[in-house]
Amino acid sequence: EPEVTQTPSHQVTQMGQEVILRCVPISNHLYFYWYRQILGQKVEFLVSFYNNEISEKSEIFDDQFSVERPDGSNFTLKIRSTKLEDSAMYFCASVWTGEGEQYFGPGTRLTVT
Amino acid sequence: TQLLEQSPQFLSIQEGENLTVYCNSSSVFSSLQWYRQEPGEGPVLLVTVVTGGEVKKLKRLTFQFGDARKDSSLHITAAQTGDTGLYLCAGEETSGSRLTFGEGTQLTVNP
Numbered sequence: 414e415p416e417v418t419q420t421p422s423h424q425v426t427q428m429g430q431e432v433i434l435r436c437v438p439i440s441n442h443l444y445f446y447w448y449r450q451i452l453g454q455k456v457e458f459l460v461s462f463y464n465n466e467i468s469e470k471s472e473i474f475d476d477q478f479s480v481e482r483p484d485g486s487n488f489t490l491k492i493r494s495t496k497l498e499d500s501a502m503y504f505c506a507s508v509w510t511g512e513g514e515q516y517f518g519p520g521t522r523l524t525v526t
Numbered sequence: 527t528q529l530l531e532q533s534p535q536f537l538s539i540q541e542g543e544n545l546t547v548y549c550n551s552s553s554v555f556s557s558l559q560w561y562r563q564e565p566g567e568g569p570v571l572l573v574t575v576v577t578g579g580e581v582k583k584l585k586r587l588t589f590q591f592g593d594a595r596k597d598s599s600l601h602i603t604a605a606q607t608g609d610t611g612l613y614l615c616a617g618e619e620t621s622g623s624r625l626t627f628g629e630g631t632q633l634t635v636n637p
Contacts (some may be wrong), residue, residue, distance in 0.1 A: 417568075444622055456569065456614065458624035469624055504568050509621070514559060515625060517568035 415439045419505050425524045429494050431436035431490065434521045436488045436505030445488045446506040446515060447480065449473070456504065495525045528606040530617055532628035533575055540636050543605055547631040549615035550597045556621055558598045560589055562612040563630070605635045 426432050427449045435480050438445050449458040460470045462480055479491045488507075492499055506515040530551045539545055549558065557576045561569035573582050575591035575598060580587045586609075588601040602609055612632050616625040 446624070448625075456616070456625075457628040458626070461622075461624060468622075471624070491618045502566075506625075510622070514571055514574045517561075518570060519568045519625070520566075522566070 415505055417505055417516055419440070419503075419518040421521060422519065423522045423524070425526065426495055428497060432492050432495055432523065434490045434492075434503050434505075434520055434523070436490070436507075437486050438469065438488055438507030439509075439516060442507035442509050442513075442516075444468075444508045444510070444513075445480075445482070446508075447490045448504045448506065448517075449483055449501040450504065450520075451494050451498075451501045459490070459503075492523075495523075497525050499523060500525045527627045528551050528555075528617065528619060530615055530626055530628035532613075532615060532631050534631060535629065536632050538634040538636065539605055541605060541607055544601065544603050545605060545633070546599055546601045547613055547633070548597065549564060549628055551617060552596065553617070553619070554595050555617035555619060556595070557618045558591055558595075559616045559618070560598070560600055563612045563614055565612075569575065569616075572613075583594075600637075605633075607635050607637050609633060610635050 445462040450456045460474045470489045477493045502520040504520045505518040559574045560572040563569045578593045578595045580591045586603045612630045614630045616627045
């Protein structure tokens with residue numbers, strides 16, 4: 414069964430460093446999303462991406478964040494200068510059409526020290 | 527800002543019992559999805575409800591979408607220890623838009 418994959422599973426970085434989180438969505442899906450979940454809190458939307466551009470973003474997704482689909486398979490989230498409060502699980506999700514169900518990857522645990 | 531409230535937040539029951547968890551909002555959603563999440567893993571989709579009043583069954587799990595598409599419930603019959611986990615509801619305001627998640631119901635089924 415097709416699934417969303419994410420790498421790395423765990424990333425430890427120092428405050429102020431740049432990180433890139435990678436996702437491979439399900440192959441025929443067209444809409445892509447990033448969410449995050451701070452430990453003990455609910456899943457929060459960051460950004461959605463369709464047709465090679467951001468279609469929606471939350472107030473969390475400030476200038477320190479960017480997304481890219483560098484080739485036909487990868488979807489990346491970059492945090493330019495990490496802060497302690499960026500420590501969280503980051504989930505990628507994809508959906509085939511705008512009316513489909515979002516399928517989530519296993520997540521990347523980001524720890525900023 | 528749309529909010530989804532789930533209740534109860536924690537539920538501990540004995541194997542074989544029935545239970546219902548609720549997901550409520552003052553906002554209307556075009557669809558509502560139920561996920562289950564294990565510690566350190568991503569949410570796994572259980573079901574999507576789209577039509578007001580819709581009822582979907584998945585083995586021992588029954589999902590209902592309120593007539594006004596503002597609320598939903600998940601009923602589990604004869605709970606098993608394998609049902610233990612965090613159950614999340616998530617609403618979609620319009621097709622293809624962001625999902626708004628509830629805080630989740632942590633279910634523990636004791637043997």
